[in-house]
Ligand SMILES: Nc1ncnc2c1ncn2[C@@H]1O[C@H](COP(=O)(O)OP(=O)(O)OP(=O)(O)O)[C@@H](O)[C@H]1O
């Protein structure tokens with residue numbers, strides 16, 4: 001907004017109140033988390049310099065050292081980024097497969113009671129299997145490269161997509177169904193024009209949860225499967241072994257940021273896809 | 285209308301619908317699974333092209349009556365005969381699809397009936413202009429007022445050409461003037477399309493002005509307390525409602541309605 005000389009009698013509110021409001025809202029929204037960040041950095045410094053003896057300072061290097069040694073040293077940081085790239089690829093491919101499979105399964109379950117009755121318990125069982133316990137088995141069967149890592153991601157990301165999509169498909173409004181019944185609409189028309197659109201918000205909720213899980217799955221996979229380009233999980237493991245705390249912290253932050261970015265991205269996609277009609281949760 | 289029609293109430297049985305009849309309830313009762321007695325012993329006949337209005341206290345089973353007529357709800361007892369064609373139906377709630385625009389919602393039925401795109405567009409435009417929703421074609425339901433949503437629902441129903449049309453208080457959330465105009469529109473539509481109409485309303489004046497017969501239901505469980513014939517010829521002018529003769533009919537309906545509350 002351009003600041004213009006205000007006519008003496010003009011009410012201040014008359015000057016693009018919406019943009020003012022938005023700026024103020026952004027400031028109000030960003031302020032508190034930034035304050036928390038400042039506090040965390042402060043406590044961090046305090047722990048590094050006051051609580052840790054110099055000899056043990058490698059356990060928690062001061063923040064600026066993480067920045068200079070972790071992010072500032074190009075060779076290390078480049079290695080970190082390449083690791084992140086490999087892990088991100090696994091996470092995204094795994095998520096895409098989980099999304100496709102999960103939605104197909106959910107649609108089948110919603111269309112045929114017997115599919116739901118026979119497979120849903122197994123989907124729940126899949127959820128409860130301790131993934132760390134079967135990761136070695138996956139490596140044993142599929143080798144130690146890209147596809148094993150991807151399978152781990154699919155296994156951890158599948159369940160939230162199935163449950164959320166199924167929930168969305170099944171919680172369609174009964175009166176809206178009546179409209180379709182009146183016109184003697186077939187199953188397909190019902191699915192395409194009613195159930196799926198009305199399930200979309202829930203689908204996006206599932207995608208968001210699964211995106212986070214898929215990143216975790218990819219990093220867990222990195223710890224076990226070390227063939228080819230090392231993922232960020234293997235780097236984190238290496239840095240830990242070598243007591244390189246600054247790059248370790250940098251790698252942890254970079255992977256967290258990636259998870260955050262993915263979460264934010266799906267939030268944005270949801271807003272674009274269903275924001276225009278899904279009941280807004282917050283209204284100014 | 286086809287000579288054979290579905291008969292609901294005894295499962296799977298069909299009976300011939302008497303010629304010239306669009307809807308026949310015989311001793312229909314409805315008790316919901318939670319034990320609520322909504323209707324008891326309702327017998328009601330609506331002839332082809334006849335326009336009947338239904339009044340009754342809140343909860344007397346008016347919506348239930350229409351749902352049974354449409355086949356959405358099964359009666360617990362008695363028999364219902366209706367034509368095989370899907371009825372037109374305006375629900376008491378607008379029941380719009382929130383992800384569709386006004387245009388998309390109005391076009392839903394035509395789309396489900398696989399009406400070709402071009403014809404569908406014409407139908408939608410005509411219905412939108414009839415309900416005075418021009419300029420809002422691209423709006424989503426969340427951006428409309430309650431009365432406008434109800435008009436979208438009405439417009440959607442107007443895109444089909446049924447032989448039986450059910451209206452469940454379609455003008456409940458609409459201001460007096462628009463209500464009057466939409467009432468005239470329904471009457472014009474009825475004159476043109478000659479469907480049989482069943483129209484639920486809480487307004488005695490509206491009930492008398494629209495109908496050739498007013499059905500008064502009792503408090504729950506709903507029974508037919510009275511059927512009042514309305515002798516005025518169509519088309520009826522808007523100021524008929526200020527006539528003394530009109531007042532007499534309205535008074536009769538009102539008296540029957542009073543009775544239903546006691
Ligand atoms: N699906 C249902 N299950 C149980 N009870 C129901 C159901 N639908 C309606 N009822 C009950 O049946 C009775 C009649 O309901 P109905 O909606 O037909 O009344 P109404 O005459 O349309 O009322 P209003 O004028 O307020 O719209 C009410 O007591 C209601 O609670």
Ligand SMILES: [Mg+2]
Nearest residue numbers: 346347348376
């Ligand atoms: Mg009702």
